[in-house]
Amino acid sequence: MSNSNAELKVGGIVLCGGASSRMNYPKALLPLGQEVMLQRVVRIIGSCVSPLAVMASPDQQLPTLPADVPVYFDREPLEGPLAAIGQGLEALHGKCEAVFISGCDTPLIETAMIECLCSRLGNNQLAMVREGDRLHPLAAIYRVSLLETIQQLLSQGKRRPIDLVAQVDSVFLETTELQEIDPGLRSLRNINTRAQYQALLNELEITDSTVLPFSD
Ligand SMILES: Nc1nc2c(ncn2[C@@H]2O[C@H](COP(=O)(O)OP(=O)(O)OP(=O)(O)O)[C@@H](O)[C@H]2O)c(=O)[nH]1
Numbered sequence: 001m002s003n004s005n006a007e008l009k010v011g012g013i014v015l016c017g018g019a020s021s022r023m024n025y026p027k028a029l030l031p032l033g034q035e036v037m038l039q040r041v042v043r044i045i046g047s048c049v050s051p052l053a054v055m056a057s058p059d060q061q062l063p064t065l066p067a068d069v070p071v072y073f074d075r076e077p078l079e080g081p082l083a084a085i086g087q088g089l090e091a092l093h094g095k096c097e098a099v100f101i102s103g104c105d106t107p108l109i110e111t112a113m114i115e116c117l118c119s120r121l122g123n124n125q126l127a128m129v130r131e132g133d134r135l136h137p138l139a140a141i142y143r144v145s146l147l148e149t150i151q152q153l154l155s156q157g158k159r160r161p162i163d164l165v166a167q168v169d170s171v172f173l174e175t176t177e178l179q180e181i182d183p184g185l186r187s188l189r190n191i192n193t194r195a196q197y198q199a200l201l202n203e204l205e206i207t208d209s210t211v212l213p214f215s216d
Contacts (some may be wrong), residue, residue, distance in 0.1 A: 010118055011096035012049040013088035016080055016104035017057035017074050021136055022192045025214055027105045028056075029063060030197055033206050036063045037191070038104045045102055051095050054104075055084040066211065079137060082159045086150040093144055094203040103138040107200065108186035113178060115142045118169050128165065129188065130172040137161030139188055 016028040022031070028038035034044070038054070042065055046052045054071045056062060057078070062071060072091050087103055089125060091098055100114050113129070121141050123129040128140035132206055146168060152194050153163050175185055191197050194214065201207075 007185040008098055008118065008121070009096040010049045010098050010100060010112065010114075012045045012100045012102070013091045013092065014038065014052070014083050014102050015054060015055045015088075015103050016062070017055060017060060017078075017084060018081075019078060024193060025194075026061065027191065028061065029213070030191070030201075031213060032107060037107055038067065039063050040110060041102060041104050042066065042069055044111065045100065045111055045114070048114050048178065049100050050203050051092060053088055053091050055088045056206075061115065072163070079186065080159050082150060082161055083154055085137075085142065085161075086147060086154060088167040089147040089150065093147065095166060096144065098141050098143045101138055101143050103190070105191050106139070106187065106189060107191060109191050110182055110187045112181045113139065113173075113187040114141075116178070117173055118182060121156050122171065123169070124171040125168040126165065127177065128172055129172060129175065129178060130177040131188075135162060135165060136188060137164075167195050 020027045026037065030037040042052065042054065046066065046069065052069050054065060054069060056071055056073050058073045065071065068148050072087060075087065089099060100117065102109060117127045118141060125143045125146055126140060129136035149167060150164060179185060191200055
């Protein structure tokens with residue numbers, strides 16, 4: 001990876017659990033041409049960081065993934081992203097020093113953003129995309145050493161990534177800066193609703209309507 005932290009070993013975690021309530025269909029399984037959404041995001045992120053792991057809900061149905069991408073299942077269902085991040089850092093402990101964390105619902109993610117976050121990390125524990133007051137905890141590099149702090153927060157019932165940011169040395173990549181390498185902020189575009197999914201299919205020129213997994 002080309003970054004000023006060239007010696008830093010960076011892995012990746014893709015979160016694909018949760019309720020998918022706005023989509024009312026598992027986002028991880030949404031078809032995108034020859035792939036489904038989780039496969040696409042794993043392929044893109046896996047092209048620039050290693051090792052990569054997937055964090056899923058217990059009993060979640062998953063597509064075929066590369067043999068070198070293990071799946072870990074949330075200990076408790078629907079505990080939210082911070083708990084899944086903690087469990088993912090635990091799984092990759094000893095295998096890398098820092099981890100790029102993503103959801104599975106950003107299919108237009110670009111590796112340039114990941115490289116930029118790596119360059120930004122420096123001696124900090126966390127490098128996260130920020131848009132004004134809004135943090136993007138699923139577009140961020142976390143040092144594996146944050147595991148202990150995350151476990152402490154969770155044991156205190158604190159589940160918001162903002163609680164973590166407030167406690168640790170953090171650095172931010174502002175979206176105004178990200179726009180220099182990703183003008184449309186495609187890397188941050190979440191697909192949460194059926195309308196967003198349909199717009200994505202149009203944008204990717206995936207026109208075969210038979211791929212739609214729902215009819216409305
Ligand atoms: N493993 C795991 N992943 C999660 C969890 N909650 C959310 N995610 C993932 O985190 C990303 C962002 O999730 P959200 O869009 O905020 O929530 P969601 O449950 O997917 O969708 P909504 O129910 O519509 O809010 C998605 O890729 C989810 O798959 C969780 O508890 N465990």
